[in-house]
Amino acid sequence: GAGVSQSPSNKVTEKGKDVELRCDPISGHTALYWYRQSLGQGLEFLIYFQGNSAPDKSGLPSDRFSAERTGGSVSTLTIQRTQQEDSAVYLCASSFGGQGAIGSGELFFGEGSRLTVL
Amino acid sequence: AQSVTQLGSHVSVSEGALVLLRCNYSSSVPPYLFWYVQYPNQGLQLLLKYTSAATLVKGINGFEAEFKKSETSFHLTKPSAHMSDAAEYFCAVSDRPGTYKYIFGTGTRLKVLA
Numbered sequence: 001g002a003g004v005s006q007s008p009s010n011k012v013t014e015k016g017k018d019v020e021l022r023c024d025p026i027s028g029h030t031a032l033y034w035y036r037q038s039l040g041q042g043l044e045f046l047i048y049f050q051g052n053s054a055p056d057k058s059g060l061p062s063d064r065f066s067a068e069r070t071g072g073s074v075s076t077l078t079i080q081r082t083q084q085e086d087s088a089v090y091l092c093a094s095s096f097g098g099q100g101a102i103g104s105g106e107l108f109f110g111e112g113s114r115l116t117v118l
Numbered sequence: 119a120q121s122v123t124q125l126g127s128h129v130s131v132s133e134g135a136l137v138l139l140r141c142n143y144s145s146s147v148p149p150y151l152f153w154y155v156q157y158p159n160q161g162l163q164l165l166l167k168y169t170s171a172a173t174l175v176k177g178i179n180g181f182e183a184e185f186k187k188s189e190t191s192f193h194l195t196k197p198s199a200h201m202s203d204a205a206e207y208f209c210a211v212s213d214r215p216g217t218y219k220y221i222f223g224t225g226t227r228l229k230v231l232a
Contacts, residue, residue, distance in 0.1 A: 033220070040224065042222050042224035043222035043225075045221065091161060093162075106152075107220060109161030109162040109163070
């Protein structure tokens, strides 16, 4: 499809297990973002990619969280040893990140991956 | 540092009434400002954006917002609410020139009463 695709749409896991969330951005978008949406908390910035590089990982909540992007396209967010407080909707967005466009352009969001940690 | 404050986590209006959703921002440089809408079980989609052109910005579905530097505000309005406007609305700010960080508010859930 033409939009941002995220999988799985829903994931239920047990505390302590690892999970991987996948994001397939719009073709040609060089910028990719991960956000976490918790009830009443708005969108929490996690990490941003420009191409395969992540200039700023400061939004990742702990060292249990990591993300990578390969081929300037698909990105994977990995959460190790999940905790109940990790339960949230994880949103991915992409944008045309050409110089001058970053920060001024539209973010295109996927429908999110809802993670529930029991 | 940039920040966004949305006053009112829940707003209810009658169908046909004025919609006013409030957003105040803090930014050390002239900002880019955005409103996004999220319908149930969907991702966010852009309603409108301010990027230093006209201070009154018109968006989709009859929404508009006015950038007021003196009040550091970017409130979203629609003259007449429709049932289909029921959704969650997020204000976001990004510093310019061209940084990558978009900071979102906590959102306002709009309920439209018949």
